[in-house]
Protein backbone atom coordinates (compact mmCIF):
# COMPACT_ATOMS: atom_id res chain seq x y z
CA UNK A 1 0.00 0.00 0.00
CA UNK A 2 1.23 3.53 -0.81
CA UNK A 3 2.15 5.98 1.91
CA UNK A 4 2.90 5.52 5.56
CA UNK A 5 0.20 4.14 7.79
CA UNK A 6 -1.10 6.28 10.59
CA UNK A 7 0.69 3.98 12.99
CA UNK A 8 4.08 4.50 11.37
CA UNK A 9 4.12 8.23 10.93
CA UNK A 10 6.33 9.85 13.57
CA UNK A 11 4.06 12.85 13.87
CA UNK A 12 1.23 10.57 14.87
CA UNK A 13 2.84 9.88 18.20
CA UNK A 14 2.13 11.87 21.27
CA UNK A 15 4.17 14.87 22.30
CA UNK A 16 6.33 15.15 19.18
CA UNK A 17 4.91 18.33 17.71
CA UNK A 18 3.04 21.40 18.77
CA UNK A 19 -0.62 20.48 18.68
CA UNK A 20 -3.28 22.85 17.48
CA UNK A 21 -5.95 23.51 20.09
CA UNK A 22 -9.38 22.03 19.54
CA UNK A 23 -12.90 23.43 19.76
CA UNK A 24 -14.99 20.76 21.45
CA UNK A 25 -18.75 20.29 21.61
CA UNK A 26 -19.70 18.21 24.63
CA UNK A 27 -23.05 16.74 25.57
CA UNK A 28 -24.83 14.00 27.44
CA UNK A 29 -28.22 12.67 28.31
CA UNK A 30 -29.26 12.07 31.91
CA UNK A 31 -27.54 8.69 31.97
CA UNK A 32 -24.20 10.24 31.05
CA UNK A 33 -24.42 13.48 32.97
CA UNK A 34 -22.06 12.76 35.86
CA UNK A 35 -19.20 11.65 33.62
CA UNK A 36 -19.89 14.47 31.16
CA UNK A 37 -19.78 17.09 33.91
CA UNK A 38 -16.40 15.87 35.16
CA UNK A 39 -15.02 15.49 31.63
CA UNK A 40 -16.16 18.99 30.75
CA UNK A 41 -14.20 20.31 33.73
CA UNK A 42 -11.15 18.45 32.42
CA UNK A 43 -11.65 19.92 28.95
CA UNK A 44 -11.87 23.41 30.42
CA UNK A 45 -8.54 22.85 32.18
CA UNK A 46 -6.77 21.39 29.14
CA UNK A 47 -4.20 23.40 27.22
CA UNK A 48 -5.23 21.42 24.13
CA UNK A 49 -8.76 22.85 24.13
CA UNK A 50 -9.46 26.38 22.90
CA UNK A 51 -13.22 26.44 23.48
CA UNK A 52 -16.12 24.29 24.61
CA UNK A 53 -19.73 24.33 23.52
CA UNK A 54 -21.75 22.54 26.19
CA UNK A 55 -24.81 21.16 24.41
CA UNK A 56 -26.31 19.90 27.64
CA UNK A 57 -26.14 23.39 29.12
CA UNK A 58 -28.17 24.67 26.17
CA UNK A 59 -30.78 22.08 27.04
CA UNK A 60 -32.43 24.17 29.77
CA UNK A 61 -34.45 21.42 31.42
CA UNK A 62 -31.67 18.88 31.05
CA UNK A 63 -34.15 16.33 29.79
CA UNK A 64 -33.16 15.93 26.17
CA UNK A 65 -32.81 12.35 24.99
CA UNK A 66 -29.56 11.21 23.43
CA UNK A 67 -30.57 11.64 19.77
CA UNK A 68 -31.25 15.37 20.13
CA UNK A 69 -27.98 15.95 21.96
CA UNK A 70 -26.02 13.91 19.43
CA UNK A 71 -27.64 15.62 16.43
CA UNK A 72 -26.90 19.09 17.85
CA UNK A 73 -23.27 18.31 18.67
CA UNK A 74 -22.57 16.55 15.39
CA UNK A 75 -24.17 19.38 13.44
CA UNK A 76 -21.76 21.83 15.09
CA UNK A 77 -18.87 19.69 13.86
CA UNK A 78 -20.36 19.26 10.39
CA UNK A 79 -20.86 23.03 10.15
CA UNK A 80 -17.25 23.67 11.14
CA UNK A 81 -18.19 25.40 14.38
CA UNK A 82 -16.47 22.70 16.45
CA UNK A 83 -13.53 20.46 15.60
CA UNK A 84 -14.75 17.51 17.62
CA UNK A 85 -17.55 16.34 19.86
CA UNK A 86 -17.48 14.30 23.05
CA UNK A 87 -20.79 12.65 23.92
CA UNK A 88 -21.77 10.54 26.92
CA UNK A 89 -24.84 8.39 27.48
CA UNK A 90 -25.32 5.10 29.31
CA UNK A 91 -23.48 2.99 26.73
CA UNK A 92 -22.18 5.57 24.23
CA UNK A 93 -23.86 3.53 21.52
CA UNK A 94 -27.00 5.54 20.91
CA UNK A 95 -25.00 8.76 20.77
CA UNK A 96 -22.77 7.29 18.07
CA UNK A 97 -25.69 5.94 16.05
CA UNK A 98 -27.45 9.32 16.14
CA UNK A 99 -24.33 11.42 15.48
CA UNK A 100 -23.50 9.29 12.44
CA UNK A 101 -26.79 10.36 10.84
CA UNK A 102 -25.35 13.83 10.31
CA UNK A 103 -23.65 13.95 6.90
CA UNK A 104 -19.88 14.10 7.10
CA UNK A 105 -19.71 12.82 10.66
CA UNK A 106 -17.66 9.83 11.75
CA UNK A 107 -18.65 8.98 15.31
CA UNK A 108 -17.32 6.04 17.29
CA UNK A 109 -17.77 4.54 20.71
CA UNK A 110 -14.39 3.64 22.21
CA UNK A 111 -13.59 2.44 25.69
CA UNK A 112 -9.90 1.54 25.42
CA UNK A 113 -6.77 3.53 24.62
CA UNK A 114 -5.94 1.82 21.34
CA UNK A 115 -9.42 2.27 19.94
CA UNK A 116 -9.42 5.93 20.92
CA UNK A 117 -6.06 6.36 19.21
CA UNK A 118 -7.11 4.59 16.03
CA UNK A 119 -10.47 6.37 15.98
CA UNK A 120 -8.56 9.56 15.24
CA UNK A 121 -5.39 8.38 13.50
CA UNK A 122 -6.98 5.68 11.34
CA UNK A 123 -10.64 6.65 11.02
CA UNK A 124 -10.44 10.44 11.38
CA UNK A 125 -13.48 10.24 13.65
CA UNK A 126 -14.48 13.68 14.85
CA UNK A 127 -16.90 12.38 17.47
CA UNK A 128 -16.04 10.19 20.45
CA UNK A 129 -18.84 8.68 22.49
CA UNK A 130 -18.46 7.09 25.92
CA UNK A 131 -20.77 5.06 28.12
CA UNK A 132 -21.06 6.09 31.75
CA UNK A 133 -22.49 2.65 32.44
CA UNK A 134 -19.53 0.97 30.74
CA UNK A 135 -16.41 2.74 31.98
CA UNK A 136 -15.57 4.30 35.30
CA UNK A 137 -14.79 7.97 35.50
CA UNK A 138 -11.07 7.40 35.95
CA UNK A 139 -10.73 5.53 32.68
CA UNK A 140 -13.03 7.95 30.88
CA UNK A 141 -10.86 10.88 31.98
CA UNK A 142 -7.72 9.12 30.82
CA UNK A 143 -9.26 8.25 27.44
CA UNK A 144 -10.32 11.83 26.85
CA UNK A 145 -6.91 13.14 27.88
CA UNK A 146 -5.33 10.82 25.31
CA UNK A 147 -7.95 11.62 22.66
CA UNK A 148 -6.99 15.30 22.80
CA UNK A 149 -3.40 14.50 21.83
CA UNK A 150 -4.20 12.80 18.51
CA UNK A 151 -4.50 14.55 15.17
CA UNK A 152 -5.37 12.86 11.89
CA UNK A 153 -2.57 13.01 9.32
CA UNK A 154 -4.15 13.44 5.91
CA UNK A 155 -0.94 12.35 4.18
CA UNK A 156 -1.08 8.85 5.68
CA UNK A 157 -2.47 5.82 3.87
CA UNK A 158 -5.68 5.94 5.90
CA UNK A 159 -6.72 9.16 4.19
CA UNK A 160 -7.77 7.48 0.94
CA UNK A 161 -10.14 5.20 2.84
CA UNK A 162 -11.76 8.12 4.59
CA UNK A 163 -12.11 9.77 1.20
CA UNK A 164 -13.84 6.62 -0.09
CA UNK A 165 -16.39 6.91 2.71
CA UNK A 166 -16.92 10.61 2.06
CA UNK A 167 -17.31 10.07 -1.67
CA UNK A 168 -19.88 7.34 -1.06
CA UNK A 169 -21.79 9.65 1.23
CA UNK A 170 -21.69 12.47 -1.33
CA UNK A 171 -22.98 10.12 -4.06
CA UNK A 172 -25.73 8.84 -1.78
CA UNK A 173 -26.81 12.34 -0.85
CA UNK A 174 -26.84 13.36 -4.48
CA UNK A 175 -29.05 10.40 -5.27
CA UNK A 176 -31.40 11.24 -2.40
CA UNK A 177 -31.67 14.83 -3.54
CA UNK A 178 -32.46 13.69 -7.07
CA UNK A 179 -35.11 11.26 -5.75
CA UNK A 180 -36.81 14.10 -3.89
CA UNK A 181 -37.48 15.97 -7.15
Ligand SMILES: O=C[C@H](O)[C@H](O)COP(=O)(O)O
Nearest residue numbers: 031089090091092093094095
Ligand atom coordinates in the same frame (compact mmCIF):
# COMPACT_ATOMS: atom_id res chain seq x y z
O1 LIG B 1 -27.58 4.27 23.73
C1 LIG B 1 -28.33 4.89 24.49
C2 LIG B 1 -27.88 5.31 25.81
O2 LIG B 1 -27.25 4.30 26.52
C3 LIG B 1 -28.91 6.04 26.64
O3 LIG B 1 -28.25 6.68 27.69
C4 LIG B 1 -30.01 5.19 27.22
O4 LIG B 1 -31.00 5.03 26.30
P1 LIG B 1 -32.34 4.20 26.68
O5 LIG B 1 -32.93 4.90 27.87
O6 LIG B 1 -33.18 4.31 25.47
O7 LIG B 1 -31.91 2.79 27.00
